[in-house]
Amino acid sequence: MPIKTEVWSVGLTPALLQETILPSEQLLEDMIVSAPRLLSEEWMLIGRQESTGLGGRIDLLAIAPDASLVLIELKRDRTPRDVVAQALDYASWVEKLAAEDIAAIYKRYRQNADLAADFKAYFGLPLDEEALNQSHQIIIVASGLDASTERIVAYLSERDIAINVLCFQVFQQDAQQLISRSWLLDPVATQANASNTRSDGPSEPWNGEFYCSFGHSSTRSWLDAQALGFICGGGGTWYSNSLKMLAPGDRVWVNIPQQGYVGVGRVTGRATAAADFTVIHNGVDTPVLQAATRGTYHAEHRDDPTLCEYFVAVEWLQTVPVEQAIKEVGLFGNQNTVCRPTTPKWRWTIERLKARLPHFDKT
Template identity: 45%
Template sequence: MPIEVGIWKVNDEIKKVTFSPIESERKLEKILVKDLSILSDDLLLIGRQVQTDYGKFIDMLAIDEEGNLHIIELKKNRTPREVVAQAVDYASWVQNLSYDRILKIYEEKNHGPLEEAFAEKFDNALPEKLNDSHQIMIVSSQLDSETERIINYLSNNFDVPINAVFFRYFEESDQQFITRSWLLDPNIVEEKSSNTKVESKKENWNKQDFVVNFEDGKYRNWGDAVRYGFVSAGNGRWYSKTLNQLFVGARIFCMIPKSGYVGIGKVIEAAKPIKDVVFSIDGQEK
């Protein structure tokens, strides 16, 4: 059973703060969209109402720092069988999402690149591989015994990485509070999610070779890059920051998006701001 939460106001006198059912799961969804850290500090929202290929909509889809996906489904007055079955159905679709598809979903929902948002949230570059595993979270304002039984059955007998979290809503004068309780220990669910991972057949990285995307267009020109021997990035903190991972002696494979690989090079100077870069042109340094 989830832990029952009570709140008491302690001033000159001790007074219990009364619980009331949160107005609706829709209000709860708005709260979570505004600040997903209420659910977990380790999640970045990819999008809400994400449409699957089967015409259904996932309430919220998020990603953690490891690049794993989290399906967040609000109960919204549905029966336990409906909400759990729907969430498992979504998981069957999510497990096959490719790296590029995840980037596209984020961009469509947020009108910006996932790479930059990820770096801003986690202060780290987006992992080379996404969606190694996934988790399911059922979110509700109250947790009924039937939902609890189903989730425990799936988790204990089939190692399905599923959990439930419910929020209690309290009011005191003009102040409002919500509390959070998990049905299962999130660390245990995290362990079960590793069972959904597919063993990678990819060779281990040699820590010497890098792929560099070069956006040939408005801000930089591939012809100039070849002529003067440089690669560049910008128009976002993440893009500039990732160039700092290149070290003198590293080998780069340069790729123009939607065109393919266009060149191979070797790093002879560390990254620096463009205002500090000097090229030798016709015997003159500029």
């Protein structure tokens, strides 16, 4: 059923706030540009009202931490069929953007700005030109959601199209207007669809093997992960949410960016916030932030469910030290903490890794 939110005042006699509307969808777009966190803390806006050369202009364009693109289209007064069709049409244009095209779009959005430098400042990561625009997702922004739009978007998402709807509602409280937002679908699923359907070649059915990008640095340590049996990701929902795809029994192959593959393990638990995750240390069940001492693990955010580190327990089947990481030309790589790749490169990568890590299936 269509998204519907009700907001009540807090008190002994709660009062239902009256729903109202914004003067225009243009105001909503202006608000998003002024405060991009209305959309997501994990995206950086890089374009606005950019001509596609197809007889239209995209409303907004953003970039995610893995250098994938996010096409953002406001529903405005269009019918469900029109807005979805136009968004898909624009996505076919976004998919073909080369690195130099994206840099030029950003310069038009922020005059004389440098995309690589601003990406590094925003995300704390270098912009990998090879990863740039290897996947994308479509976000439709609406001030109200009808059943037809919901059915269309759900149908496409179930068929692995990375599309979602962010619905805003406005409420009146005395002289002030308040705005709320609700996702139609779980953003984790949309992010997963985007990472699974990369634009660098054909896709094929997922082979059941999970990929993990483990950021070995001062934040998290592969030595800790090896010794204590975990993988982790945090510092924002984009990094931690994909861990929720894992379930006990799943097999996961771990890659350290720029280093190579370092292990394969069997998942034994669900994604758990740092404050609640424990490991066996010196024979004793110990809070992970006490036992894992080689990294910071965003300990300063342990009580913040958005920014804290999340952990997944893993029984290692075979691991190697960072110095012996498996790195070959053509092996699959991705900056998502966890994903379910559907590119033929992933199948080939697994074949190579099984030869290098022969204990991948031990019981």
